[in-house]
Amino acid sequence: MSTTMDVLGEEVDLPDPSAIAGLADHYGGMSSTMHDVHDQLAGLGHDMEWIGKSANLFLEGLGSLPGDLVKAYRSYGDMATALHTYASGVEDWVGRFTALANQANNVNYELQQTQRAVEQGKAAGTNTAALQAKATALADEVQSYRGSLQRLWTNDLQTLVDACLAGIQGAENAGISNTFWGDVESVAGDVGGFIYNVVIEPIKDLPGAALNVLEHPLDLQDWSKLLQDVSAVVGVASLLIPGLGEVLLPAALAVDAAHLGVDTALVAEGAKGYSPLNLAFDGVAVVGDGAGALSAGANAGDDAVKALQDASDEAFAGAAQAESRGLDFADLDQAGIDNELKATALQGSQSAWSLARQGLVDTVTFKPMRSGSAWLEAAKDVNPVHDLSALGDTYRDLGAKSFSSSASVLMHRVTTVAGLGATAAGTQAPPEGVQAPAG
């Protein structure tokens, strides 16, 4: 709690070093906590009794978390150091300021007493020359104190403040400050880490992916990554900018078709990290684009959704079958367990997909049967992004991070189809007895 001090007739609020030190302790405590979390995660690959492909997959699935934690505890540690240094400096400064202010107040009191004596001497008709000389000297001394106090405040304290500000800025620069991408995340809605890891991260990687292609124009894997990221960019743009999804559909179709072609070539040559599962997801994206493009006409929303659902059912079923083919408990090995995990993930994803599809069907089917305001109310209950975030969570829960960008592509397709379906339905004349949408 700051204290108020009377200094030469003015009230001055003095900073509270203990409050600053307490704040420093707070940041230091947070730094220590995050350091502990980081160390526990880092110990997973070394101290834990968990070895094998799944353990590796899990460690890969940690993504940026370990690095983020390092930045976080270093940044908060730097902040704690800056504030501790500042608190120590302020404590010393408060001591010096208080002592000087007390001296100034004493001299000022003596000045006031002397001036009063001068007035009384003049009233009594006595010689006050000596008193006046003393008062003048005391006034000069008070003025000198005032200057010293002013310098203490504006120079010495400000020097401490500037050092503290530099320390805070350094701590902030060492950390993970909010960026444009963070703002995009908040605009996209509260879908936890899904948006960041699945959608935003690919977009952040886009410049690097483009550079890799420029440097290695013959490397198909670089092309695959670039096309994947471009597709994700289209997906995010469709989410954030109403109507853009429809405009970009032809380009998205071309990009996804190219992506499917490149991945097919990579799978054919047995490239590491590429499997028929990639092709299944790429295929769903292409079919989704086509279905979305076809849904531009009235009443085509249902067909588009159904086509997308059929394509996804087929893709998921085929991939699940392929991935679980090697499961044999008589010869249980790591690969078998991994396959079982993947199959479980796919089944869970299919369920999530069905839920999302049902929400879309409800939107498209029932929209013409409602008034404008009723439809808007109903539309609030349907959130493809939210529903599909469950799908993304399922992927991530099993550490299948390689599916992430495919999931973002799927999300883009679903939202695009939903938007087109809703637009198409909204252009129809309302059924008899149903009010037309306001406006």
Added chain:
Amino acid sequence: MTTFQVDHFTLQALAGQLSTIQTQMSDIGDSAAHVSPLDLGSPQVYSALQDFYNNWSQGLSTISSNITTVTKMLNAAATAYATAEAKATRAAGGD
């Protein structure tokens, strides 16, 4: 044959620890908001602290969310391994 080794009880225990730490992080809050500019001796420092907190809010939220996800992953892995072990035990003629 690929070898693997896992102690799913340990995984579950770690998941519990991470969950506890994540809760602690969430509870810490922003104590800077409870310190007045007068305590700090300068509105500039107060403003810088607010900027720091605001610029970290997204990052902390992301970290917290990721810890939650990692906790889920650990729990899911522990459960999957426990299930597989039970099936393997049955396949081997056990109870």
